[in-house]
Amino acid sequence: MNRNMGKGFLFTQYTAPEGTPFEKLFEIFTELVTHTSGDVEEALNWLRELDEEYKLTDEHYTIDDFIEELEQKGYIKASGPSDADGGFSITAKTEQVIRKSALEQIFGNMK
Numbered sequence: 345m346n347r348n349m350g351k352g353f354l355f356t357q358y359t360a361p362e363g364t365p366f367e368k369l370f371e372i373f374t375e376l377v378t379h380t381s382g383d384v385e386e387a388l389n390w391l392r393e394l395d396e397e398y399k400l401t402d403e404h405y406t407i408d409d410f411i412e413e414l415e416q417k418g419y420i421k422a423s424g425p426s427d428a429d430g431g432f433s434i435t436a437k438t439e440q441v442i443r444k445s446a447l448e449q450i451f452g453n454m455k
Contacts, residue, residue, distance in 0.1 A: 365401065365404075365405040365409075365410070366405075366410060366413050368400070369391070369400060369401070369407075369410045370410075370414075370419075372391060372394065372400070373387060373388075373391055373410075373414070374438070374441060374442050374445060376390050376391055377434060377438070377442065378442055378446070382433075382434055384420055384431065384432040384433055384434055385431045385432065388407070388411065388432070391407060391410075392407055395407055411432075414432075415432075417437075418435055418437050419434065419435060419437055419438045419441075420432040420433065420434055420435060420438065421433060421435055
């Protein structure tokens with residue numbers, strides 16, 4: 345007797361896992377930093393454009409709030425005085441997150 349008779353797959357609408365606004369933007373930001381070869385300013389410009397088009401933020405949490413939180417959490421730092429633009433650069437902490445993410449994309453979650 346087949347005990348699995350009558351059972352099947354139930355398909356539902358995909359709902360993205362809930363996360364904080366920072367977590368959602370950070371995932372996009374790390375991808376953008378990777379594609380811009382570590383150019384934080386260019387990645388932030390792309391993030392601002394994506395925000396305008398796809399409304400990634402709202403009045404409660406803006407891109408400026410995200411940038412401030414990146415600094416507070418040690419993911420980016422203001423470039424030194426030799427940088428005339430006064431831009432940002434990634435820290436070793438961000439490099440580590442990007443490397444880990446790349447390895448997970450390549451190898452999955454193998455143990």
